[in-house]
Amino acid sequence: MAVPAAGSVRGPDRYRPPAITGLADLLDRQVRERPRARALVAGGDRAGLSYRSLDTLAGDLAARLAGTGLRRGDAVGLVCANTAEFVVALLAGARAGLVVAPVDPSLPEPRMSARLEALGVRAVLLGPSAGAGAAPAVVHGVPVWPLRVDAAATGTATVALDTGAGTAPGARGAAGELSAHDALVLFTAGTSAQAKMVPLTHANVAASVQDVCATYELGPDDATVAVMPFFHGHGLFAALLATLASGGCVLLPEGGRFSARTFWDDMRAAGATWFTAVPTIHEILLERSAADAAGPQVPPLRFVRSSSAPLNTATQRALERTLGAPLLSAYGMTESAHQATSEPLPQHGALKQGSVGRVTGVDLRVLDPDGKPCPAGGEGELWVRGPTVARGYLGDPAETARGFADGWFRTGDLGSLDEDGHLFLTGRLTNLINRGGEKISPEYVEDVLAGCPGVAEAAVFAVPDATYGQRAAAAVVLSGGGGPGAEEILRYSRGRLAPFEVPDLIRIVDSLPHTAKGGLDRAAVEVLYAHRPAGAGLT
Known part of the structure; x- marks a missing residue:
């Protein structure tokens, strides 16, 4: 155009x-x-x-x-x-x-x-x-x-x-x-x-x-x-x-x-x-x-x-x-x-x-x-x-x-x-998480986490951090009949992700919100999990 x-x-x-x-x-x-x-x-x-x-x-x-x-x-x-x-x-x-x-x-x-x-x-x-x-x-x-x-x-x-x-x-x-x-x-x-x-x-x-x-x-x-x-x-x-x-x-x-x-x-x-x-x-x-x-x-x-x-x-x-x-x-x-x-x-x-x-x-x-x-x-x-x-x-x-x-x-x-041509940044249109300058794709990390045996679904989101600006965290739904703990999921992801992509925090949850079309509702995920105090409900 x-x-x-x-x-x-x-x-x-x-x-x-x-x-x-x-x-x-x-x-x-x-x-x-x-x-x-x-x-x-x-x-x-x-x-x-x-x-x-x-x-x-x-x-x-x-x-x-x-x-x-x-x-x-x-x-x-x-x-x-x-x-x-x-x-x-x-x-x-x-x-x-x-x-x-x-x-x-x-x-x-x-x-x-x-x-x-x-x-x-x-x-x-x-x-x-x-x-x-x-x-x-x-x-x-x-x-x-x-x-x-x-x-x-x-x-x-x-x-x-x-x-x-x-x-x-x-x-x-x-x-x-x-x-x-x-x-x-x-x-x-x-x-x-x-x-x-x-x-x-x-x-x-x-x-x-x-x-x-x-x-x-x-x-x-x-x-x-x-x-x-x-x-x-x-x-x-x-x-x-x-x-x-x-x-x-x-x-x-x-x-x-x-x-x-x-x-x-x-x-x-x-x-x-x-x-x-x-x-x-x-x-x-x-x-x-x-x-x-x-x-x-x-x-x-x-x-x-x-x-x-x-x-x-x-x-x-x-x-x-x-x-x-x-x-x-x-x-x-x-x-x-x-x-x-x-x-x-x-x-x-x-x-x-x-x-x-x-x-x-x-x-x-x-x-x-x-x-x-x-x-x-x-x-x-x-x-x-x-x-x-x-x-x-x-x-x-x-x-x-x-x-x-x-x-x-x-x-x-x-x-x-501004009127003098100085640029002020206010945010991003995309979902990328910016961890100290390293960009993380939530979708890719979710795919890796979902490949861990016993994991049914995952949502990756940014949490504020005083040092890095943002850190990656994940809410994970396990398959029926139990499944891995947070540490086991982290060990699985470390062999498949770059070090900066590995979530700093993982929370095991019963379910994740979805849109009417069946996709992950990222806005709802952010409301539910991203603004909780560090460590609250996270393992």
């Missing part, structure tokens, strides 16, 4: 980072002008990789990939924690003309395999995973190639790829819709079969990286610590790619994952000037601040960034006082290659409490249910359009038709714009 032109706003052009066209030339300027500067600091021994070394590793791996029979536009999976292997594989894949699909390494193996199979990857690059329980990627008929980067304290580094058997035959699944113009496929929240696959072109990537760099004026003097996972847009675009494009340095923590215990040591080791995280991590850092962040050893920060979930205003102000730096809220989504709005640096405008800032490189509209623009302050659904926005979903024309119209993406989020 055509969307009226009235009521839109556009972000200002302020600072322009080095010109890039996508992932393939992301390092080019830095390699020419600052080849010996630090690009990465990796692992527990904090081995440094210069831009020249990182460029060489990516080039070596790209040549190896090109010799495997993979063709330009083919999709490859990438299962890896936040390590040097991830960065090298991502850049090498782009140089070889491949489309890289990062996958959460903590997903249960069936979920991981289903996503990669639905896409139709021809090979899987397997790097170190965060945590001993991470599942290996196994896709029927698709080879898994272990990848390893060895970096010495002297700055030298090598990359090894064990290709073993050849690639999978031909493009299967949704990969047939890809071309060499595409750079990435990112997965949204959902079930293994229904998780949406978002194709992002090199042009989408370049626009997103440039917007992030411009918003925060990132440059060679900046450094950060990789807090968020790279298989999400938040960590990938804001922390990793924007930093490398602007000539800064990214420290990759030991084990490839965030640790509150080592965070400030990592920040000092990197000489960090900023970091970005979800509100849950900000809350954790604030709680530990008296022990971890006190004294003159805390690096001076230009700013701190928060995204992927609403940030409590009191937490924001407390962190600003503790860290002595402005905390800037941003808003984005996978379909817009992450950032769509952000609060500005203090020198470029006043901050407004509760706002996620103004648009950064996209157009944004707030529309009522009839598709008409809302007046200033009026609540409606947020639509975005611009060079960062994906063309649709792979392999799902129906969802593409529902979510995309005339270049606009319907975010499913509710919000309002």
Whole structure:
């Protein structure tokens, strides 16, 4: 449907980072002008990789990939924690003309395999995973190639790829819709079969990286610590790619994952000037601040960034006082290659409490249910359009038709714009539960719980939580003649769900409310269970 032109706003052009066209030339300027500067600091021994070394590793791996029979536009999976292997594989894949699909390494193996199979990857690059329980990627008929980067304290580094058997035959699944113009496929929240696959072109990537760099004026003097996972847009675009494009340095923590215990040591080791995280991590850092962040050893920060979930205003102000730096809220989504709005640096405008800032490189509209623009302050659904926005979903024309119209993406989020163009988020149109930035599909968790022997039906819903914003809870109906207890149901679900999807609370009930059509009445479930005090009637 055509969307009226009235009521839109556009972000200002302020600072322009080095010109890039996508992932393939992301390092080019830095390699020419600052080849010996630090690009990465990796692992527990904090081995440094210069831009020249990182460029060489990516080039070596790209040549190896090109010799495997993979063709330009083919999709490859990438299962890896936040390590040097991830960065090298991502850049090498782009140089070889491949489309890289990062996958959460903590997903249960069936979920991981289903996503990669639905896409139709021809090979899987397997790097170190965060945590001993991470599942290996196994896709029927698709080879898994272990990848390893060895970096010495002297700055030298090598990359090894064990290709073993050849690639999978031909493009299967949704990969047939890809071309060499595409750079990435990112997965949204959902079930293994229904998780949406978002194709992002090199042009989408370049626009997103440039917007992030411009918003925060990132440059060679900046450094950060990789807090968020790279298989999400938040960590990938804001922390990793924007930093490398602007000539800064990214420290990759030991084990490839965030640790509150080592965070400030990592920040000092990197000489960090900023970091970005979800509100849950900000809350954790604030709680530990008296022990971890006190004294003159805390690096001076230009700013701190928060995204992927609403940030409590009191937490924001407390962190600003503790860290002595402005905390800037941003808003984005996978379909817009992450950032769509952000609060500005203090020198470029006043901050407004509760706002996620103004648009950064996209157009944004707030529309009522009839598709008409809302007046200033009026609540409606947020639509975005611009060079960062994906063309649709792979392999799902129906969802593409529902979510995309005339270049606009319907975010499913509710919000309002004030008279100055500042965005205020007010909720979601969908059922997804937002647990500290991790999105949980209630329908999928319900299906898993219902598969537990002795369980007849389950309803999953959100309960408020001071740390995570929301937690998942479940009301479960057992089959006749008794059945499992809450702990047994939890043990069953832990082997089949990602850790963040496992319900924190389970209540055994006699029945669940249904609509006249026979479907689960979610509104009634929320009234009955979601607003009870924590622990009341729950086991």
